Amino acid sequence: MSVTTLPDAPPADVVAPRSRRRPGRTLLGAGLIVAVLLAGLSVPYIIKDPYTMGLVLEMALLGLPALGIGFLARHLGLISLGHSAFFGAAAYSVGIAVNRWDLSLTAAVGFAVVVGTLVSLVMGVLVVRASGMGFLMLTLALSMALWQLALQTSFRPWTGAHDGLLINAGADASFLGMGPREIQDPGLFWAGVWVSLMGAALVLWLVGRSRFGVLLEGIRENEERMRFSGYGTFLPRLAAFTLTGVVASLGGALFAVNAGYISPDILGFTRAGDSLIAVLIGGPASLAGPLIGTGLFVWAQAHLNFGGNLHLFTGIALILVLVFLPGGLTGAVQRIARALRKGGSR
Amino acid sequence: MAVVLVLGTTLAACGSASSNDSGSDGGDDSTIKIALIPPTSGALAQFGTDAVKGWQVAADMVNAKGGIDGHKVELITKGTDADPATTIRVAKEAVTQDGAQFIGAVMTSPEHAALNAQLAGMGALDFNALGKDDALVGEQCSPNAFHIVQTSSMDLNGLASSIDEMPGDKWAIMAVDYATGHSAADKFTEEAEKAGKTIVSTQFAPLNTTDFGSYITKIKDSGADAVFAVEYGADGVAFVKQAEQFNLSSQVKTVLGFNMVSEPLFPTLGDSIVGYYNNVGYDVNADNDLNQEFVDAYTKANGSAPYYVPADNFLAAETLFAGIEKAGSTDPDDVAAALNDLTFDSIDGSVTLRGADHQLLRPSYLGQVEGSGKDLSFKILSSAEASTTTPEPSADCKM
């Protein structure tokens, strides 16, 4: 038996198989995303309190890597513990570009997304041949390697090692027309993050419904058959992996600009585990699942963390969901909805 | 679609987004609200608990006297995992949700660095009694941050004059891989070489290192006969214990700890640390009335005498209260203005808060562990006045 070809490649229970696709549904879904995008822009006018707004912003920022993890699970059956690496690499890149090379914040974000994407491309080349547990282990190991590198004394001038990295954008910093004070104001920073999140959701939705998406699902269901049918499977997998890397990098870059400080913990094991747990609890089988899970996680982190017990609760929640609700919360809702529809049409 | 329309009208009606009511002036100013954000998990949790005790004793003493100018003190105790991002989130929550105007008991230098960058936006003041990194009063300084604890430079200058009296010529440096560890190592190298000693080995271990075996082996191999160790909390314990297992003392005559050995660790460390030198931030036997009053109150409340962590946090509270008294107001901006160059009496004698970089000018001490069994304690070998230990305000600090 080999790690890379463990027989459990598509965890069918975690990732519910998708029903037939119709062009009408694709358009409807895209329209819905655009509507949510427009509606979401009004959030800062409704949530006046900066603390709550800060939490909502954090949900959206962490939602970007979660979208990527969910996409890979949904379309390729791959469970990744490596997306914190792209998020973190992009965040560090913003800091390095600003502190060392005096790039403007806007340019630094562009640079960071490129770096995060390159990291995901390189990692992708090494890992996408694997599946199942092998894939999970490899993504974990490579992201841990990146974390260790960031902590190295020799990289202290760039990454700040264990001290983390304070981004010194200066008093005249500006990002998308915002000054240094506005950047840290979650209400004002919201629009950019929300548009990025919904834009990413729209792109991933359309890609998932395209011919490319069909190809990916074919690979997920039976890789050998796809290969016999004359499809290369390496490049499509790599492309999908890298696409989710771009999305996660965007989240990391925006996070760094808003936070102004990067702790090495964002590359760590705990963070990687947290984001995967959030996705699994929300349910990767739908586009919204990972976002709902991440939202719940951030909420729990702010409100259930008394005495440092957060992981006690997330651990219990993870086990309950995996044992009793495979497919996560949204998976359960979908099942109930399907059952109701069937019952209604009878 | 209806939702979008409704939201669209709200959008138009509401005007400006996210008006930043920090609410820090808190109505009629009847209470002084101080948020305490110590680490409640990880290697530093013990120090976090003790930091809160220092603030608690200060608050109780002031409240028993009817408050400051009639303002009662209220402590809002939160917790963090010492990750700067968490600390900032908790600090923002305390300021905007609970109406805290002042922040204390934050522990590590990275947390303070991140906090300093955000304080002005929050409209709150931070009193740092624990983070010793020099950069906090240098490039990372903030008009809203006050540095109560001695910086690494101050402590090192305080013990520099004693290096040549310590046995041993070949020194090995074992430091934590934080900015404070690196700056302490650099500074010590400079001072030791001035005193005619040589540095034979310099190593950095990450915080939460559990196996010091290969580091200790390297120290032994370097032929060192003295060790300068900058290891905190649990790491210090692991280092001392494992050095004992490796019988390092057969070769090394002097161990000079820097922020390594402190009273709460004495029972765990035991007799193996007798004779160790360490900087001492606070002299529990200092002969002044304020200190006696504090030591009595603290001992009564907690069953043991204070050491530098609770004492420095108590001193932070004293500083804040002196500022409020001088300002005649609890408004953070007024208090900050009143504290500039303010001299006041404290448990550490007469101290001055330097306006240029917000460093509190206070003495540094060098101690040596003496006694045995349950009666280990620090003997204060020397004390150095702030005028001799404190560097000039850094040019990088722009208030």
Next chain:
Amino acid sequence: MNAAQLLNGIALGSLLMVLSSGLAMIYGLRGVTNFAHGALYMSGAYLAYTLSDRLSFWAALVLVPVILAVIGVVLEMVFFRPLQHRSHIELGLITFGLALIAERLVVLIWGEKTLSVDPPPGLTGTTSVLGVDYPTYRLGIIVVALALAAILVMWLRYTRTGLYVRAASQDIETAGIMGIDVNRVSLIVVSFGAALAGLAGTLAAPYVSLDPNMGNSFLIIVLIVVVIGGIGSIGGAMVAGMGLGIIQTVSTVWSPSVAVVVPYVALVVVLLWRPQGLAGKRVS
């Protein structure tokens, strides 16, 4: 480079060896990557702290593996057996959740404070080996680990149960068809694997200091060791564990920055070059 550093590497390798052989056994049989293995190791160390405080270190050395074996039985009966038809990934993630819970429970019971355990009397101080004075206790770890490795290999080679374990690790379904009671073998293996984690924790208690993170930092390295060694190959995991311990310590002396990435690089290289691991069997 000198003998003391080599011994440091062997001591670390010994711990990795004991820990990863248990993980490899469970992995080989149930196909589950037991993310809770680090938590079992940590619980073992904390139990050893309490037991050596109340009784003696030697009592802890015997009792802790027994307690952990019972926990292993619970793990098998409550999770692995009822959920064996689920995908391996799901089971792995469930153990991940268990690890999170265990870590917190340890904090709630023993507190956040870092604890330390003294080596038992008789093993304190140093002993002269290969021309260097080396801590006696660490030599003790090496001896215990090597003896254990020998016993384990003999057990697998020369006993009937050992034969069943090997057969079931190769192909659990065929083994079942051939009349081996797979559930019984699995129960033995999971409880024995947990006991080994407890033993590693006990051995580590006077070696390192105890903090709630000690499991996590070891877990990833041990997972890597098992994959490098080859899935289902206990011998491979042992050799890889010892090898990685030595290489890592030796390279720390040479260059700490390189040392920390050694396990990760080794993993990638092995998986690209020999995906089944060093001692893994070819996929049919």
